[in-house]
Amino acid sequence: MSKPKVLFLCTGNSARSQLAEGLLRALAGEQFEVFSAGTEPKDRILPEVQEVMREVGIDISSQWSKSVTEYLGKVNFGYVITVCSDAEENCPAVFLTMGAHEHWPFDDPAKFDEKQRLASTRQVRDQIEDRMRLWLVQHGITPQALSSDGIVSSKIRNTNRPR
Secondary structure, three states, X not given: OOOOEEEEEEOOOOOHHHHHHHHHHHHXXXXXXXXXXXXXXXXXXXXXXXXXXXXXXXXXXXXXXXXXXXXXXXXXXXXXXXXXXXXXXXXXXXXXXXXXXXXXXXXXXXXXXXXXXXXXXXXXXXXXXXXXXXHHHHOOOOOOOOOOOOOEEOOOOOOOOOO
């Protein structure tokens, strides 16, 4: 039996959707195939995103910023979760009618000045984690614990390049 596929979608795929992708892999183990994408992807993931994920023991160094168009006609998602209002408004309609669609709006860490960016990214990470834990429990899945003592690597499981 195949695992449900989850797509986290935001505008730049440089912060919120990357946080969500890494967190779901860590919290749900092998329960889902997890993807993220952007409607207007940036060329990289914010360094603050990498840093705050390392703080909770999650290595997302194998994740990369990608466009939602990479998945058009290639992947059928069971869940599409938009994590910003812009993506909610500008996502190709085919994704919003595919499987279950939810909208979880979070602030964009990239919009904070550099002095506040690390703290705001931490706050958004924690908000996404709280929302995701609730979502997992609603789906009958007990979330795994996160620990900064040991790295939970998403490298092995992050093979979600479009096929």
